[in-house]
Amino acid sequence: MAQVADFEQMWRDLVPIGRSASSGGYFRQPWHAAELELRAWFREAATVRGLEVEEDPFGNLVAWWSPPAVEVRGAPATSLETPGAVLTGSHLDSVLDGGAYDGPLGVVSSFAALDLMRERGVVPARRLGVAAFVEEEGSRFGRACLGSRLAVGATTWEDARELTDRDGVRLGDVVAGPADGARSTLLDGVATYVELHVEQGRGLVDLDAAVGVHDGIWPHGRYRYDIAGRADHAGTTRMEDRADPMLTFAMTALAANKQARVQGQRATFGRIDVRPNGTNAVPSHVTGWLDARAESDAALASLVGEIERQATERAERDGTTVTVTAESVSGEVAFDTALRDELAGRLGGVPVLPTQAGHDAGILQEAGIPTAMLFVRNPSGVSHSPYESAEMADCLAGVAALADSLTGLVSGEAPA
Known part of the structure; x- marks a missing residue:
């Protein structure tokens, strides 16, 4: 044919x-x-x-x-x-x-x-x-x-x-x-x-x-997480003296996974940028991009809000700051x-x-x-x-x- x-x-x-x-x-x-x-x-x-x-x-x-x-x-x-x-x-x-x-x-x-x-x-x-x-x-x-x-x-x-x-x-x-x-x-x-x-x-x-x-x-969206800390030496800086944004990001990624599973939705950190990106340095800044999807607009807002809340609480413990920017959201x-x-x-x-x-x-x-x-x-x-x-x-x-x-x-x- x-x-x-x-x-x-x-x-x-x-x-x-x-x-x-x-x-x-x-x-x-x-x-x-x-x-x-x-x-x-x-x-x-x-x-x-x-x-x-x-x-x-x-x-x-x-x-x-x-x-x-x-x-x-x-x-x-x-x-x-x-x-x-x-x-x-x-x-x-x-x-x-x-x-x-x-x-x-x-x-x-x-x-x-x-x-x-x-x-x-x-x-x-x-x-x-x-x-x-x-x-x-x-x-x-x-x-x-x-x-x-x-x-x-x-x-x-x-x-x-x-x-x-x-x-x-x-x-x-x-x-x-x-x-x-x-x-x-x-x-x-x-x-x-x-x-x-x-x-x-x-x-x-x-x-x-x-x-x-x-x-x-x-509904789905892309959200940029900018996590700021303080660059430092990987060997000489005591763990308790650090303001490590990678720790904040790591907990945020785990929180996203848990919340998506608990709520029956989708959450993925698939892209990350680390500065200065050195093996022997505590990073000064980590940017991660969250892709979040849910069965309704309300469910998406709940999912994204809970992930941001946990990231902010963790940042307070780590001595870092978190800024979340919605880069694109589709209802x-x-x-x-x-x-x-x-x-x-x-x-x-x-x-x-x-x-x-x-x-x-x-x-x-x-x-x-x-x-x-x-x-x-x-x-x-x-x-x-x-x-x-x-x-x-x-x-x-x-x-x-x-x-x-x-x-x-x-x-x-x-x-x-």
Whole structure:
């Protein structure tokens, strides 16, 4: 079948890009070589399909498939510019040493679904776009879903352009941004968004299902813990005379783990910066980044508040200080119920599950664009890791499910 060859060839083209020879993981950080190569691949994939590519000032891309030109009472043929475009797609960037499927699976599947729709003779009544949002992971500039936030105006360019990466490079020095503060118009007229993604857990494995539908996203946030102490000699300074921020951080990390387990939520310190970072010196400053996720906004506030309380109490005993900064917080997202139910019904009653991972889909839903998510089984249940996986048969099932979903949306069919 055509969609099999198209999907498999596209996947083979993407597999080597940004892959580490040592770990097998991917380094596809925004505006670095690998991610730029993927963006070039996206443009080529759109061009060979006759799609029109638009890019906004922030680097977000959409490839548009427009309705056919029509003749209106002898007037020149024009394209049907009907309102209510349908958007699909995902992102191309990765976390540091990430997996192959998180993001690119959704983009490749979108192009493959479009191919399948054309093979089936689908004639769209509405425009269909394939999107590639930039900096979804926040792996370079520290703000998750940054591209989609900028696209919908949830984050301002004045704020975003001052973000810096680990090397101190400003986003504003990498991307020109809009002139005179103009907003992105890339998503103007978009009435519906459907994102396909690899599952980042074991829900579908446990249910023995290849494809499912998400019904919402847990609230989550990133919090920077700046812990200040006093640098000192590792050998000559008595233990009782120290103001060691590493001790405060260590207890805070343990507290985060305990509180998340007790409350049934998620808390992770996955990144740390130590100054001066010497083996024979007590550090003067430790910065740790907490990723916290919970089943409700109230539960997230409770979790984060308890971790901060314990960190502050420990700092008083250690002679250190703690400053907590919320770098980004996303509230609970419930995807559009009618759209979710329509897609689940159209796909024959596939499982409906929540997700603890953040996505561009959540940003668009919060911006008022009715949104749904499909996800594809991950046998390992592992994500943000080289061990992330998906079987080809499940990927193709995802393509077919996405094509079925988009067909109904662009043609106005009633749900099956």
